[in-house]
Amino acid sequence: MIAVDWGGTHLRLYRLDAAGAIVERRRSDQGAHASHGRHAEVLSALLAGWDDPDLVLCGMIGGRGGWQEVPYLDCPAGLDAIAAHLQRFAPPGFEGRRLWLVPGLRDGSGAVPDLMRGEESQLAALLERLPPGRHRACLPGTHSKWVTIRDGRIDRIHTAMTGELYGLLRRHSLVGALMPGDDEGFDGAAFDAGLARSAEASGLLHHLFGVRAAGLAGRYGDGLPSYLSGLLLGHELRGGLAFDGACPGPVHLVGSERLLAAYARALAALGVQVQRHPEDLAAHGLHALWTRRANPARGASPAAAG
Template sequence: MQQLLAVDWGTSSLRGALLDGQGRVLKERSFARGILTVAPGDFATVFEACFAHWMGSAGTFCLISGMAGSKQGWLEAPYCACPAGFDEVASHLAWVKAGRIAIVPGLSCEREGIPDVMRGEETQVLGALQLLGLQDGLLVLPGTHSKWVTVRGGKIARFSTFMTGEFYALLRQHSLLARSMPEADGEVDWAAFDEGVALSLRGAGLLQTAFSVRTLSLFGRITAARLPSYLSGLVIGEEIRTQDFPAGAQVALIGAEALTERYGRALGQRGTSVQRVGAEASWRGLWALAQTIHPSWDT
């Protein structure tokens, strides 16, 4: 029986899972070897050091998603234009080693003449569609650069990127607001987080509401320990405020529990219910792509 080595090679980390013909995870490994730690020309060496023992079997096929396909990665996999589903993505693979190792392309789309891109998230979305049994829907991938993805007929029709996590870090560490907050975030204060979300949802925009971190602290209406959670609510609330979807809509959240829990609470203030999918979305997406490339994969 053939095996798939599914690899998620991002900016700061390298993860791999060995899957059987039915998509079951046999083994998993992770390394602090994101593409930023790899010198040009050393990607093959790093890959061999991490996964040679799994690639030793003649029947093992490898698919790699993420920033390994960027210009700074192992081999550039040019963006595939939306709308795109399994067939379109599979037809745009960049082959490192013919028949054995391939890199999944990122996706691109345009909104009002402005391009947007993703790398790695497309695999998570395609995997989540299978795990949740969806052909249409709105999927959100929270993170440093959050993605809001619209799926129609099993294809990614369009998406938008929001620099929410990065703006939180900038405000938290490098703005006037940082002076009011402790060095470490600490445990999430959910009441403070909810207050931040609520203000953003009814506010005029983050450029105005962010200053409330300063003034609430100045007048002693919120303690310093609660401010990071409050600021997190403000930036996530701002992201959600800008979205156009009807009350009562359902959203699929993909990602780590720590972030999807925050987004689930924030979306709840707009009357939106959520489904959640974790890291398994990447493995399921890569396995489904392997089936698209090799229709007899599980035989």
């Protein structure tokens, strides 16, 4: 089968064998937003030579303004529930294939609903692997997701706008105007200083102005982006670690190596253990969902109750 992880700003295709091993990968920068109105064309081109009939797609491609909107599924939700809600999709030009879209998840337990779309497919792979009980995962990114898992089901969602805000500040703000070009390295000391600053109670809006004040004073030099990064991560972590009460065990981190290195460093500074997982977890999760859809009764894992 073919697993398609199609977010707002990325597109990754994986070809998997029947046992769920990744055989081949392709990627493109044609995110669901970038390829607006040209989704069929973009996908067809990337599929050249891959004849497998079954495609399972996750991410913003199934969101509003994507290719075809799929309603959110309510939490808690486990593998079987998500698999049962895969939505069959038959766009012109894909005759002879079977396409499914994965629903996003919605946590309505708080005053404001929280949402994910795409991350549920990375988490699906974790749901298969983790033992029963409580677990916590963090998927950093444009909209970082913090999730609690309970007995094989995604229980609660807490999103922080960290990555998007970092990008806005970097590109459009007076703070960003004090920073070097986009290809800065990582400055551990500046990152740690930003992280320490985040612990002060005076609030993020004040801390953000402080980045400007520090920049005007020449502090941190080219490390100012790392200072900002540490500051924002610190604010995110404090909210993410607390949002659903204490949770035993490590935080399961899912994402790119570069992002995870920063998150692991920040969590270590707070005395929190982590377990890292690569971002191609989505391929395995999509395979697991596709398998469950075909055979929902096979599972003996606690997730079967989802």
